[in-house]
Amino acid sequence: MKGSFSAETRVGREGVTVTLDDLKEKMANFAEERDWDQFHSPRNLLLALVGEVGELSEIFQWKGEVPRGLPDWQEQEKLHLGEELSDVLLYLIRLSDVCGIDLGKAALRKLELNAQKYPVHLCKGSSQKYYQIHNSKDDVPQNGV
């Protein structure tokens, strides 16, 4: 697999640009080659994802607040962090795939829903939830975008 990117991976402005479809395909091939489809039921994958979120949380658990960009972290720690973030991502993509959900399409739709739930003029600089900022009937977001 090393050095070989499928048609779904392309070179963007800052180097390799990775698509969700590409990772989905790579995960599906990985499982198929190993005859692991038998283990990749939705709930097995969800629990695997939960396990990886635990490993991700472990990295941060005793550190107190950490500044953005992690200026004081060793390269090895950042590498480890990248691995745990990736494990969550890869199981999330695989879970979406076996559930028949188009994750990229769903994410774009969710961003639109979020923009409706949190209009700039109502939530700028505020961490309130959407049901706290929408105080008139006209501001209630519509479902089913």
Add this chain to the structure above:
Amino acid sequence: MKGSFSAETRVGREGVTVTLDDLKEKMANFAEERDWDQFHSPRNLLLALVGEVGELSEIFQWKGEVPRGLPDWQEQEKLHLGEELSDVLLYLIRLSDVCGIDLGKAALRKLELNAQKYPVHLCKGSSQKYYQIHNSKDDVPQNGV
């Protein structure tokens, strides 16, 4: 935002193909427009992600085993599932971004590491962990790909 895809989103074989960089950029813009960068510290985002994993788990928690493709689920349930999967994805991408981790690059590297940890000839059809299948010194995967 509706209907407008940046240069990082392109039309693939099956419709819109979404890149991690595109979602990263959209999330960064979303936060900046709302002056939410002040809330997006690494650990705040990690806890937000954990919260969303909880909401994702809720969807599956009392169902028992569910078959791949979710053939018996209502469209509304699948839509909801897509939203929760997306929430996890979007916080994961945002967390990676504020930590300065290139998630796409990290994910490709992790796939290579996984291929080394789980060679097809040693793990085909088996759900054993890598330290169980590597029983000779020669089979131990090398770190630092």
